[in-house]
Amino acid sequence: MKVISFMRDGFELVPIEVELSLSPGLPQITFLGLPDAVIRESVGRIKSALRHQGFELPGARQVLVQLRPMHLRKSSRGLDLAVASALLWEMGQLPKPVGETPPRVYGELTLKGEILRPDDLEDLPTEFGSAGVLTGPGGPLGFPVLAVQQLRDLQSPIWVEPRGDEDSLVRPSLPDLRLNAASAEAAAVIAAGEHSALLAGPPGTGKSTVADLIHGLLPPPAAGAFALAKRIHRARGEPLRWRPLVKPHHSVTSLAMTGGSVPPQPGEITRAHSGLMILDEFLEFDPAVQESLREPLETGGIRLARAGQVRQYPARFLLVATTNLCPCGRYLPGRDELCRCTRARKANYLARLRGPFVDRFHALLFTPRWGDSFDVDVSEIRQRVDAAVEYRVRTRGQLHPNTTLGEDEVRKGLTAFQQKHLLPMGGLSRRRSLALLRVARTFADLDASDEIRNEHLEKATEITFRSFRELERVDA
Ligand SMILES: [Zn+2]
Known part of the structure; x- marks a missing residue:
């Protein structure tokens, strides 16, 4: 199961591919592709969130999460939701989303499985979000948002239209001179x-x-x-x-x-x-x-x-x-x-x-x-x-x-x-x-x-x- 999430690169978020697969082995979640400490720590939150929301953990199977591109050191505040949702879709606990392009997912999880929208999602260049980004609730952004309150509601997100012309330029008024x-x-x-x-x-x-x-x-x-x-x-x-x-x-x-x-x-x-x-x-x-x-x-x-x-x-x-x-x-x-x-x-x-x-x-x-x-x-x-x-x-x-x-x-x-x-x-x-x-x-x-x-x-x-x-x- 592939989803697209985002990571920080200087002043903006750039897309990364998150590919999740299950294989026989110890029941643990392993990240490949230079994850940082923030990402490795997300494992505990993801497990706790799944349990609280009434979902099953993968049992005696190892969850491998591959992050691409490989060469960049990954740091992402929104990967929790990307991994948790890919896992639910891959295990068949929720029906996989339809469509040709992988879903775009970016959100933090609380231990109880509520979804929070990281405020740096604001920095996502509009073109990367044009297909809509699945995340936590909040006001409109420069691209469409699929807002979800908690993991349990993943299949019924609320569509939030992108905001309008607030972004337009305001030229300073000239002095009377x-x-x-x-x-x-x-x-x-x-x-x-x-x-x-x-x-x-x-x-x-x-x-x-x-x-x-x-x-x-x-x-x-x-x-x-x-x-x-x-x-x-x-x-x-x-x-x-x-x-x-x-x-x-x-x-x-x-x-x-x-x-x-x-x-x-x-x-x-x-x-x-x-x-x-x-x-x-x-x-x-x-x-x-x-x-x-x-x-x-x-x-x-x-x-x-x-x-x-x-x-x-x-x-x-x-x-x-x-x-x-x-x-x-x-x-x-x-x-x-x-x-x-x-x-x-x-x-x-x-x-x-x-x-x-x-x-x-x-x-x-x-x-x-x-x-x-x-x-x-x-x-x-x-x-x-x-x-x-x-x-x-x-x-x-x-x-x-x-x-x-x-x-x-x-x-x-x-x-x-x-x-x-x-x-x-x-x-x-x-x-x-x-x-x-x-x-x-x-x-x-x-x-x-x-x-x-x-x-x-x-x-x-x-x-x-x-x-x-x-x-x-x-x-x-
Ligand atoms: Zn002089």
Whole structure:
């Protein structure tokens, strides 16, 4: 007799096959296939539950329970019910369920044979539960549930319809705010392409305002990534209705940032999966914390190894950081008149912004260049972002944001002339040139333009190349 049950793998439950057979031998239940202690302890509960519910134990027969896939170490809170019901069906104490696919069964048993629904059943991806899961009573889930109070009622479960649109996204409402044209354009390009950005400039120039605004400007997330984000947040008791916003304080440790400990726990970067991370006053963060962001920014995940345990956690997020350019905060490239810092202090400060880490940002924007004519309503920016994303999906069938475009994909949009004459020459690393091309693609999408025009390249060059260059010139 085969049934499908589930076991935990990171943030979700995945199906395992439970095959039960009876053979002559000692009357005992034996698990094959790397069961953990929780599973081995379930034997006592299963026997007690069967007895209390008036069922017979298998007598002088050995019960073998094979768990597949074999290579994974099994831990499952819902295996009690899977084994008990497979045993009742196999022994003929209850009629076997009809149907081509093995039944899906997941529940805990009390010693008296009542069935409890483990709360981690909530984490089962909807597709695995689409045929209905036999479990204990409780409210509706994202898939149909066959609810049973106790073992005796196994043949007459109550069908619970999956819940409806509670899962729908709720985009944050935007503040009643107007921006100047340059900052509106910066916000639009960052949000539409999901390009990581460092906003630099004196206090009061609106850099934090724009960073915060991005959250409500972001387009809806990819369905799969968001379902995973919801499970990550549910594990922490935080329901999620929109892409997460994570704003760690600059005192955060690298352990809290990336996760770790024993067993490895997820950190802030995993909480930010599928959403936005804002680091206010980027240079105040410990260099070790800045450094720890390199792996997730490159790979979209983090591999944590502690005390022989290895976990891979997802961590693909948009990073937006803000910073001053000197200790007093008033310095800007080409405008030192307001800054009171000595040349040495300033150079020292800026040196920290020129490390390999800063090169990971797609764009660097100096906020005071944003002018003081506040005539763009934030709702207009959102419309531009939505239109650009809609354009991208409709014309190229591209579901992923431009920030993950490959070099070949994005070079396709350029003419030979542009490639030869309009890309900045010299000192352009592969990473910078790829950032430039991706951001140029987003400027083109914002203009609903199939081709990347010269003006798109020009705007992208300004924030992905020239601004980084200006930082380098400061102490020359
Ligand atoms: Zn200064």
